Amino acid sequence: MVAVGLFSTSTxxxxxxxxxxxxxxxxxxVGTTPGFxxxxxxxxxxxxxxxxxxxxxxxxxxxxxxxxxxxxxPQQRLPALQSGEFDILLSGVTVTITRAFQLGFHFGPTxxxxxxxxxxxxxxxxxxxxxxxxxxIGVQSGTTGELNIADFFRKxxxxxxxxxxxxxxxxxxxxxxxxxxxITQDSSDLVGKRTQLKKPDDYIILPERLSKEPLAPAIAGxxxxxxxxxxxxxxxxxxxxxxxxxxxxxxxxxKSPDPAIxxxxxxxxxxxxxxxxxxKWAYNIIKTVGNYGEIYDRNLKPxxxxxxxxxxxxxxxxxxxxxxx
Numbered sequence: 001m002v003a004v005g006l007f008s009t010s011t012x013x014x015x016x017x018x019x020x021x022x023x024x025x026x027x028x029x030v031g032t033t034p035g036f037x038x039x040x041x042x043x044x045x046x047x048x049x050x051x052x053x054x055x056x057x058x059x060x061x062x063x064x065x066x067x068x069x070x071x072x073x074p075q076q077r078l079p080a081l082q083s084g085e086f087d088i089l090l091s092g093v094t095v096t097i098t099r100a101f102q103l104g105f106h107f108g109p110t111x112x113x114x115x116x117x118x119x120x121x122x123x124x125x126x127x128x129x130x131x132x133x134x135x136x137i138g139v140q141s142g143t144t145g146e147l148n149i150a151d152f153f154r155k156x157x158x159x160x161x162x163x164x165x166x167x168x169x170x171x172x173x174x175x176x177x178x179x180x181x182x183i184t185q186d187s188s189d190l191v192g193k194r195t196q197l198k199k200p201d202d203y204i205i206l207p208e209r210l211s212k213e214p215l216a217p218a219i220a221g222x223x224x225x226x227x228x229x230x231x232x233x234x235x236x237x238x239x240x241x242x243x244x245x246x247x248x249x250x251x252x253x254x255k256s257p258d259p260a261i262x263x264x265x266x267x268x269x270x271x272x273x274x275x276x277x278x279x280k281w282a283y284n285i286i287k288t289v290g291n292y293g294e295i296y297d298r299n300l301k302p303x304x305x306x307x308x309x310x311x312x313x314x315x316x317x318x319x320x321x322x323x324x325x
C-alpha cells in the first residue's frame with residue numbers, strides 16, 4: 001500500500017480533489033441493492049460499486065479505507081451530488097443526455113450495462129411484457145424507469161395502471177400482497193429483489209429489456225481533473241482484465257518485458273509521473289480489489305448474473321479501455 005501524497009505538486013489537483021485531500025476521505029453516495037452496494041452485518045459496505053469506491057480511494061490516497069459511503073434514495077441522490085454532499089455517486093446512475101445538459105453532471109465510463117426489466121407473479125400466466133395489458137405495475141418515482149414503462153405501453157398501445165412507490169423496499173410487500181401484479185426496475189435490482197421474496201420460484205423476470213441503462217459514476221460538472229481520476233480508475237480494472245492481470249498474479253507481471261505493462265504497473269514510472277499519479281496506483285488497485293472480472297465475480301456472480309454485455313470487447317461484450325500510454 002502506498003502512503004498519501006500521490007499527486008505531483010506541479011499537477012493542478014482541481015477543486016474536488018483539493019477538498020477530498022483536505023478532508024482525508026472521499027464521500028460516496030450509494031443505494032442499497034444486494035451485490036452492488038449494501039452493508040454487511042458489521043455495517044461495512046460491500047458490493048460491486050462499493051469496490052469501485054475503494055479503488056478510487058486507492059488512486060487518491062493509496063488507502064482503500066479512506067472512503068465514506070452514504071445511503072441515499074434515488075430522489076435525494078442527484079440533488080445531494082449537486083449540493084456537494086457527495087464527491088461522487090456510485091449508486092447505479094443511468095447516463096442520460098438531460099442529466100448531462102440540464103443538470104450539469106459528468107459521467108465516468110459505463111461500469112455496468114443494465115436494462116429495465118419486469119418482475120411478475122408466475123400465476124399471471126404472462127410470458128412477455130405485452131401480455132401485461134391492463135396490469136397494475138409498481139414503479140419507483142423519480143427514476144428513468146417510471147418514464148420507460150410509460151413509453152413502452154404507449155408505444156405498444158396497451159394500458160397499465162402505475163402504482164408509484166418511493167421506497168423500493170416496499171416493492172416486495174406490494175408484490176406479495178397483490179397490491180401490484182408486477183414491479184419494474186433495472187434488471188440488476190430485480191435479481192436482488194427476487195431473492196428477497198418468500199417464494200422466489202413463484203416469480204419470473206420477463207425476457208424483455210425496456211431500455212438501455214448504462215450505469216456509470218456521476219460527479220458534479222466543472223472539475224475535469226476529478227473526472228479523469230474517476231475515468232482512469234475504472235479503466236485500470238478493465239485494462240488489467242484484458243491483460244490477464246489479477247490480484248493473485250500481478251507480482252509476476254512486474255517482470256513482464258512488455259513496455260505497456262511496465263508503464264501500467266509503474267515498473268517504468270514515466271507515464272504515471274507525467275500525469276501526476278503515483279507510479280504504483282494501478283498496481284495497488286488491482287492488488288487490493290482486483291481487476292474488473294474479479295470485482296464482478298466476487299459480488300455479482302453469486303446472484304446468478306452472467307457477464308453478457310459486461311464482458312470484455314475481446315469476449316463479445318462492451319467493456320473497452322482506452323490505451324494507457
